[in-house]
Each structure stands twice: as C-alpha cells, then as structure tokens.
Amino acid sequence: MNSQHTDIAIIGAGPAGATMATLLADRGWRVTVLERSHFPRFAVGESLLPRCMDALAGAGMLQAVENAGYQIKRGVTFSENDRDASFTFDDQFTPGWSWTWQVQRADFDHRLALEAERRGAALRFGQTVASVDFATPGAPQLTIAADDGTRTELAARFVCDASGSARVLPRLLGLDRPGSAPSRAALFTHVADHIDDPDYQRDRILIGIHPEQPDVWYWLIGLADGRASVGMIAPPEWLQAADGPPVDRLRHFLAQEPRLARLLAHAEFDSRVGQTENYAYDIAALHGRDYALLGNAAGFVDPIFSSGVTIALESALRAVEPIDAQLRGAAPDWQTRFEGPIRDGQRVFTRFIAAWYRGALKHVLFNPAPDPAIRTMLSSILAGYVWDTNNPYVAGPERRLDTLCRLCAPASS
Ligand SMILES: Cc1cc2nc3c(=O)[nH]c(=O)nc-3n(C[C@H](O)[C@H](O)[C@H](O)COP(=O)(O)OP(=O)(O)OC[C@H]3O[C@@H](n4cnc5c(N)ncnc54)[C@H](O)[C@@H]3O)c2cc1C
Structure with missing residues (x-):
C-alpha cells in the first residue's frame, strides 16, 4: 500500500469541501481532497440563498461561478390552493445581497472544485475514504479505496469531513444521532x-x-x-x-x-x-482533536428553506481560522469560532422548519396584512442571514416565533 503525506485531508469535494480546500490552499497549506465520485456529478439542492453570495465572495470564489449563466433568484413564492405568498430579497431587514442563483449543482460543484484545484489544492476523484485512524495525536491516517480496487494510505495533520450525508467521520467515531423530526x-x-x-x-x-x-x-x-x-x-x-x-x-x-x-x-x-x-440527523460534536465536520456532515434537518449550501459554505469559512491556528501550534477556541456559530445558524433554520411542519408558519407567511417590519425580518431569514443577531427572529428564543405564529393563526385554530 502506498503512503503519502498532506497537511489537511478533506473528505468530499461538494461545496463545503471545495470551499474549505480553497481557503486552506490560499494560506499555503498542502491540501488533498478525496472525492469518491467523478465530477461533474448530479446533486440535489439547486436553490441557493443570498447569504451564499457573501460566502462565495468571502472565499474569493464568486468569479469562478458568476459567468456560468445560472438562473437569477430573487425570492420565494409559497403557494397553496392557488393562493400565493411571495417574499423578495430586496425587502430585507439585514443589509445584504438581494439576489442569488438557482444552479445546476453538477456544474456549480464542478466549478468550485476546479477553482480549489486552480488555487493549489490537490483533488483526487474516484477515491473513497474507507477509514481514518486518529490513534496518533496530530497524525491522522486515512485509508482510501480507489475505483480500480487499489488501496492507499494518506498521512495528514488534520482531517475535514465534507462528505455530506455519507458523514464518514460521524459514523466512524459514533457521533451520528437520529434527527428528532418525524421521518420524511x-x-x-x-x-x-x-x-x-x-x-x-x-x-x-x-x-x-x-x-x-x-x-x-x-x-x-x-x-x-x-x-x-x-x-x-x-x-x-x-x-x-x-x-x-x-x-x-x-x-x-x-x-x-x-x-x-x-x-x-x-x-x-x-x-x-x-x-x-429519513434524511434528517444530528451530530454530537462538530470538531475533535484532529478533525472538523463541515456542511451536511455536521447535520441536516430539511430542505424546505434551501439552507444546505449556505451552511456548507459558512462552515468552511468559519473553520479556516481555527485549523490554520492549530496547525501553527496555537490552541484555538473551536467552540466560539466554529461550533457555536454553526450550531446557532442550524438552530434558527431548525426553529423555522419545526414551525413549518406544525402548520403554524404557513399562517405567518400567508398573512394578508403583515407587519412590514416583521416581513423584512422574515425575508432575511429566507435569504439565509441567520447569523444577524440584530434580527429578533435570529436572536430571540423559540417563544418569539411561536407568539408570531399564534397571532397570525386563524381564529378557529
Ligand atoms: C431533497 C433535498 C433537496 C435539497 N434542496 C436544497 C436546496 O434547494 N438548496 C440547498 O442549499 N440545499 C438543498 N439541499 C441540501 C444540499 O443538497 C446539501 O446541504 C449540500 O449539498 C451540502 O453540501 P456538502 O458540501 O456538505 O455535501 P455534498 O454536496 O453532499 O458533497 C459531499 C461529497 O462527498 C463525497 N463523499 C461522500 N462520501 C465520501 C467518501 N467516503 N470518500 C470520499 N468522498 C465522499 C460525495 O460524493 C459528495 O460529492 C437539499 C437536500 C435534499 C435531501
């Protein structure tokens, strides 16, 4: 079995993996991305949120996708029995992007992966990470199965799991938890x-x-x-x-x-x-001594608010500083800089997802006489600005959304 070395091994070249690879390669680290499929490959999740544009710009990756000719997205329409409730992103509480894209993910993911490669990351397609041995601190050892049946070892200093719903490390390390929502x-x-x-x-x-x-x-x-x-x-x-x-x-x-x-x-x-x-799951911890979990590998609840790619990109952006600091010998505060913010964003979406499936959020969205200020706050959530704690529906407890749902509920319910 061949044995090779890298600084950071990334499992999966989806949006989280490609963004993470780009950011770390920009900082001069040797990055190796292992991707089990061959790109371009089909992926569901075409509807981005405006918050993604900040993240792509923050990673310097916007130019890699902006000439792809994707369909512009300016809002969301909910429809029931031919009755519509429309929200546009130009009417928002949080200052930010008023538009984004609806993308063919095969093409979008491929472009991001090519950008990671162009910026210096090594991408290896058709390579499935089969196991990771964390026995030696600071020296995780990956075992990789290639399409042709050969197996190789890769010695890294740190591992990022961006394997999506395959959640390679959570399964190997016993961090995987069933979601609390009913199966869908x-x-x-x-x-x-x-x-x-x-x-x-x-x-x-x-x-x-x-x-x-x-x-x-x-x-x-x-x-x-x-x-x-x-x-x-x-x-x-x-x-x-x-x-x-x-x-x-x-x-x-x-x-x-x-x-x-x-x-x-x-x-x-x-x-x-x-x-x-049964696509929902929770993860017990998003980082450990020599690893971090990104994107869907860090948990997934439901696609109703198109939050998946937003969380994927955000998790890469939030992980780069602590990884960089740790590999330089410092002891970063992972909880404050990475896990806390990612959980905060997941929690806001989860709160809205729960209200959606209770049927309560519908009355808010379809309210014929909405409070204009509250409407802009909801637009910002729908745009993915779930880290703006000035927005009461981000910072406030579940109770605030519950109260709004109750106020908008029809008299009979
Ligand atoms: C029905 C449905 C609809 C959705 N709609 C939307 C939407 O409209 N908008 C939105 O933002 N999100 C949506 N999502 C969520 C979205 O698809 C994901 O959140 C997003 O793709 C996560 O990106 P990622 O980079 O974390 O993982 P992924 O995009 O899943 O990438 C993971 C990569 O890891 C690779 N991999 C897996 N295992 C291994 C291994 N052992 N070794 C090497 N490579 C491996 C995979 O091949 C894959 O390429 C939807 C999800 C579902 C289920």
Whole structure:
C-alpha cells in the first residue's frame, strides 16, 4: 500500500469541501481532497440563498461561478390552493445581497472544485475514504479505496469531513444521532419544463403545498436553458401509496398540486428520479482533536428553506481560522469560532422548519396584512442571514416565533 503525506485531508469535494480546500490552499497549506465520485456529478439542492453570495465572495470564489449563466433568484413564492405568498430579497431587514442563483449543482460543484484545484489544492476523484485512524495525536491516517480496487494510505495533520450525508467521520467515531423530526422522504428530478405561463416567475423558487395534506410540499426551481428541478417531500408511507417506477410516482403526486400540475403540463421528465428517505440527523460534536465536520456532515434537518449550501459554505469559512491556528501550534477556541456559530445558524433554520411542519408558519407567511417590519425580518431569514443577531427572529428564543405564529393563526385554530 502506498503512503503519502498532506497537511489537511478533506473528505468530499461538494461545496463545503471545495470551499474549505480553497481557503486552506490560499494560506499555503498542502491540501488533498478525496472525492469518491467523478465530477461533474448530479446533486440535489439547486436553490441557493443570498447569504451564499457573501460566502462565495468571502472565499474569493464568486468569479469562478458568476459567468456560468445560472438562473437569477430573487425570492420565494409559497403557494397553496392557488393562493400565493411571495417574499423578495430586496425587502430585507439585514443589509445584504438581494439576489442569488438557482444552479445546476453538477456544474456549480464542478466549478468550485476546479477553482480549489486552480488555487493549489490537490483533488483526487474516484477515491473513497474507507477509514481514518486518529490513534496518533496530530497524525491522522486515512485509508482510501480507489475505483480500480487499489488501496492507499494518506498521512495528514488534520482531517475535514465534507462528505455530506455519507458523514464518514460521524459514523466512524459514533457521533451520528437520529434527527428528532418525524421521518420524511423526497422524490426529485430535472425536467425540460416548457412552461409558457406568462405569470410564472422563474426568478424565485416556488413551494407548493398539497391541498389536502399540509405536511406534503413540492418545489419547482427554474434553471437556465428551459430546465427545472422538481421534487416533493412527504411522509415515506404516503409516497409508498403509489405504484410504478419513481418517475411515474413523482408525476402522479405532482398532478395533485393544481399550480404545479398546470405549470408542468408539458414538461419532459428525466428518467432518473432521485429518492431519499429519513434524511434528517444530528451530530454530537462538530470538531475533535484532529478533525472538523463541515456542511451536511455536521447535520441536516430539511430542505424546505434551501439552507444546505449556505451552511456548507459558512462552515468552511468559519473553520479556516481555527485549523490554520492549530496547525501553527496555537490552541484555538473551536467552540466560539466554529461550533457555536454553526450550531446557532442550524438552530434558527431548525426553529423555522419545526414551525413549518406544525402548520403554524404557513399562517405567518400567508398573512394578508403583515407587519412590514416583521416581513423584512422574515425575508432575511429566507435569504439565509441567520447569523444577524440584530434580527429578533435570529436572536430571540423559540417563544418569539411561536407568539408570531399564534397571532397570525386563524381564529378557529
Ligand atoms: C431533497 C433535498 C433537496 C435539497 N434542496 C436544497 C436546496 O434547494 N438548496 C440547498 O442549499 N440545499 C438543498 N439541499 C441540501 C444540499 O443538497 C446539501 O446541504 C449540500 O449539498 C451540502 O453540501 P456538502 O458540501 O456538505 O455535501 P455534498 O454536496 O453532499 O458533497 C459531499 C461529497 O462527498 C463525497 N463523499 C461522500 N462520501 C465520501 C467518501 N467516503 N470518500 C470520499 N468522498 C465522499 C460525495 O460524493 C459528495 O460529492 C437539499 C437536500 C435534499 C435531501
């Protein structure tokens, strides 16, 4: 078995891994990224949040993606029984970006990975991290299985786990915890949408709520070149009620939401439909002596507010200082500089996700006479500015959102 050396080994070249690799390579470290697939590869999660733009700019990676021609995103529309509630990002409490993109993740992730390589990181595709031995302090040892069956060892000084829902280190180290939310499942694909409705606003994600089943929801994310991402979230047993191949089941359920059914009446569905179930999990600790967990490897709750890539990028930005300091011999305060802020951001989204699935947030979002100031605060959460503690719905306890939900609830509920 070959043995090689690096300063930092990064598991996974998704948005978290590629950003982390770029930031560390910029600081002069030897960085090796191990990625089990070959890019470009399909990934779900096309709807970015404006907060991502700050993160991409902060990592100096904006220019790597800005000429890709992605669909601009300016807001979110929630739709139920043909009634809409729209939020745009130019009407925000937190000063920040008023727009972002809806991206083909295969292309977006590939561009970020190429940028990491251009800035000096070594990327190795088709290499699966099989195990990591942390027995010797400051010298973790990775065992890597290549596509061709060969196994190699890589000696590092530090490991970043950016392996997404594979969560390599949490599983090896026993840090993986089941999520507390009820189990949910997703079905999703891309389509050539052929949408000709002049009222359709391509520059925002459309979230459709099932007319009879309030915890079932759909997304339509317009992409460039007449393509779109469509998908749905539902209790697993609910999705099992339909027969046939996944693409037929997805079409069957989409037909039940009148708005999406109309918009997608002429859509050509890709035959490959992604499925995932029971996708929520928690992680007991986001860092240890010689490792840090980034992006989805640090936990995932639900895609309703498109928060995944935002957290992925943020976790890389927050980890770079403590990693750099530790490798220079200092003892960084990991809790204050990394784990605390990442957990804070996750907590804000989790609070809103819980209110969404209780059905309470819907009344706030669809409130016909909203308080304009509160509306801007909600827009900032929807834009991903969940670290702005001036926003009462960021800094405030659960109680504040609960109170708002109660005030907006119809008299009968
Ligand atoms: C149904 C659904 C819809 C979603 N929609 C959105 C959305 O609209 N917007 C949004 O922001 N987020 C969305 N998300 C979440 C989003 O997909 C993730 O949060 C995001 O991709 C996380 O980025 P990451 O870099 O942490 O991980 P990933 O993008 O998952 O990248 C991890 C990489 O690690 C590699 N890897 C895994 N195991 C190994 C191993 N052993 N060795 C080497 N490499 C390995 C994988 O091949 C992969 O390339 C959605 C999630 C789901 C489930």
